[in-house]
Amino acid sequence: MEFTWVSRLIRVADLNHHGTLFAGETAKWMVEACFIAAAKKNKRTDNVVCVNIQGLQFKRPIENGDVVDIESFVAHVGTTSITVVGRIHCSRYEDQAILETAVTFVTVDDKGKPTPHHIAMERPEDPGLQAYWDRFESYKKSR
Numbered sequence: 001m002e003f004t005w006v007s008r009l010i011r012v013a014d015l016n017h018h019g020t021l022f023a024g025e026t027a028k029w030m031v032e033a034c035f036i037a038a039a040k041k042n043k044r045t046d047n048v049v050c051v052n053i054q055g056l057q058f059k060r061p062i063e064n065g066d067v068v069d070i071e072s073f074v075a076h077v078g079t080t081s082i083t084v085v086g087r088i089h090c091s092r093y094e095d096q097a098i099l100e101t102a103v104t105f106v107t108v109d110d111k112g113k114p115t116p117h118h119i120a121m122e123r124p125e126d127p128g129l130q131a132y133w134d135r136f137e138s139y140k141k142s143r
């Protein structure tokens with residue numbers, strides 16, 4: 001399993017009117033970090049589009065001067081889909097993940113239609129990672 005890490009320093013321009021990290025900024029960084037993990041797995045950036053952002057919940061405030069580390073890894077692949085789990089860690093909270101989301105991308109052809117990515121990935125053996133795989137497999141079937 002390949003983990004991608006992106007770090008950011010929180011600055012005044014990133015804050016909302018309460019003085020904490022603006023949710024829209026957080027969502028943008030999260031999607032970008034997950035996109036990087038998906039594109040690395042796909043070995044291309046130009047044919048990857050985002051179709052779904054799941055469960056973005058803001059449980060703890062992040063403040064000016066904090067450093068956040070965004071972790072992302074490919075948790076599931078289908079025929080054309082790539083689902084990436086993204087987590088934000090902040091030293092203020094003893095490096096526990098304070099936000100987790102799953103972002104699904106689809107590989108498309110030059111007309112924007114889904115097209116197979118041919119990424120080879122098996123259901124993982126690690127029980128924690130298996131749980132993610134099974135969750136996204138069920139989610140896809142339930143749609």
Ligand SMILES: CC(C)(COP(=O)(O)OP(=O)(O)OC[C@H]1O[C@@H](n2cnc3c(N)ncnc32)[C@H](O)[C@@H]1OP(=O)(O)O)[C@@H](O)C(=O)NCCC(=O)NCCS
Nearest residue numbers: 049050051052077078079080081104106108112113114140
């Ligand atoms: C992404 C897009 C091409 C998918 O087209 P579609 O006709 O809905 O796709 P399909 O129903 O054939 O599904 C394609 C794959 O996406 C998955 N998928 C589709 N909608 C999904 C959703 N809401 N959540 C999770 N997976 C989803 C399907 O399970 C399927 O996966 P698989 O091939 O691995 O089995 C289309 O919805 C689109 O163009 N969306 C806009 C994308 C965009 O502009 N994003 C923002 C900028 S990046």
